[in-house]
Amino acid sequence: GIQVEQSPPDLILQEGANSTLRCNFSDSVNNLQWFHQNPWGQLINLFYIPSGTKQNGRLSATTVATERYSLLYISSSQTTDSGVYFCAAPNYGGSQGNLIFGKGTKLSVKP
């Protein structure tokens, strides 16, 4: 099945700094999602981005499907951005349709 790898595993930023999180995947995908898991455990949908670039406020994401990677950009980081960021891609090969998650990037934004 598909493998999803994220880097870096941990990231510490000062408030106001910018960052780039990377997601590599082993197979072609028609679906790639980014999530933020906040300190309370909730999984928040950030982007559904099988290809191209999307922006939502201070966050943007780019997926280059032909090269099998996606990037999540966080600009002017805030303490509320802290948490774990996951990318996920579907495990094709049947009707199961489950998402395979990377191990995540744990982001800590210091005031």
Place this chain on the structure above:
Amino acid sequence: EAQVTQNPRYLITVTGKKLTVTCSQNMNHEYMSWYRQDPGLGLRQIYYSMNVEVTDKGDVPEGYKVSRKEKRNFPLILESPSPNQTSLYFCASSPRGQGLYEQYFGPGTRLTVT
């Protein structure tokens, strides 16, 4: 507001006492599934449903049951919970299955079995 809801959000129970975690979505999605999240193991799918009355095992189905009698609801049943089912559980839905559409996750249910 389009959303996936789960109840309860937190639950502490004892070994062997049957429990049900409810999941409901208001987006008319055909596909629903359950995941559990454990440290070091990530998120793993427990069961999924392609539509009403169509359910199938995911990667870690042992000790769980599900049903899909209505399109909007997909409850997760633990007939005899054990401590190794202590976990954070997520329900998810998408318009259809096969991983072709965006999946939306509920807020999670933190279960502790003592």
